[in-house]
């Protein structure tokens with residue numbers, strides 16, 4: 001148990017007759033004493049503790065009721081650490097005197113300042129709660145400067161909790177070597193523990209330097225670095241391939257941390273060993289941007305697509321020549337990443353299959369060709385007048401209570417409605433054509449009142465004229481109509 005840290009308090013109480021004041025002193029040294037003063041003197045006398053000479057007693061009555069920010073010479077608290085099946089817990093408390101009118105005595109009680117809990121399954125990051133308003137109002141004059149109490153408390157709570165967790169480890173993080181944590185900052189220690197609690201299949205220190213949030217769901221079978229690298233390499237067995245991967249991996253760890261997305265995609269799309277070896281060796285600072293956690297979902301489809309039109313060697317040249325060229329690598333990378341981002345839109349690969357013209361293979365030309373295709377598709381949709389709808393949405397064109405729901409049949413009708421509601425509905429033309437937005441006009445007695453947008457059968461927004469909100473009673477009807485549609489569907 002930690003030594004108990006105490007504050008010195010005085011609590012002044014008026015006697016029942018109102019004729020005098022009782023001043024109860026509680027000193028840090030544990031000495032308690034009382035002094036009685038006569039009427040009209042609520043202020044406690046500035047006296048000195050007989051045992052330790054302390055003369056600094058905080059007024060317990062006003063302490064928690066201060067209206068403005070206060071700076072104190074000192075303030076002491078205690079940290080209590082514990083755990084149960086689900087959590088590790090750090091609680092910071094302080095002791096303060098209160099008058100207990102049942103036993104008619106002044107006693108010291110514990111009050112909570114702050115609490116941090118950390119879930120053992122890592123599903124949540126730490127939870128912090130503040131229970132006393134003094135946490136945000138007080139500052140301490142410490143080490144020659146004014147320091148907010150909140151920060152001091154939080155730092156101490158985190159530090160104590162991390163120390164407690166690594167000396168009382170749960171089974172999933174038992175393998176962690178505490179020495180490895182020594183150089184980390186407090187925040188990184190926390191991140192480290194949470195990372196391995198969450199990704200409990202990973203059991204090696206170095207994984208903390210892997211940047212692979214979106215890949216984890218594929219990797220549950222693997223616990224060690226070597227197994228994971230085999231997975232990244234698509235289990236390729238060739239010695240030169242493995243060697244090149246490990247070498248690139250080590251270089252990344254020392255550089256940016258290891259981002260496995262590019263290697264992961266290269267391993268799955270490039271068959272030629274020599275080319276693959278070259279790709280693994282791309283500068284880590286460049287490689288981490290070629291395929292990222294966001295774009296790896298489309299990157300392999302795109303590289304496979306390119307391989308239908310170009311040789312592997314030509315495709316690989318993009319990454320090992322253009323993107324490592326000192327002068328042009330920034331533009332090349334930017335064009336490439338832009339291209340992958342564009343491809344994340346719905347039906348993108350279908351447009352590519354229909355319209356792609358083989359261009360000279362550079363990031364820039366490729367980028368411009370994709371832009372050309374998107375513009376082409378866009379203007380084809382631009383000229384299209386009538387909207388086509390899925391059966392389920394057409395079935396919801398009906399009357400529900402007082403309100404009637406209609407879909408605009410054409411761009412002309414949408415434009416007419418936009419004029420009546422004075423809103424930007426017409427801007428949705430494209431996304432209605434692409435099936436990304438569904439917009440209903442809502443009528444009462446043949447008069448257009450609202451527009452309702454659905455996405456996946458759920459209401460995204462509902463607006464009246466000038467984008468004002470829909471009155472609550474009509475909103476209830478609209479929700480009722482939507483619920484009916486969703487029940488039919490499921």
Ligand SMILES: [Zn+2]
Nearest residue numbers: 027029049052
């Ligand atoms: Zn004392």
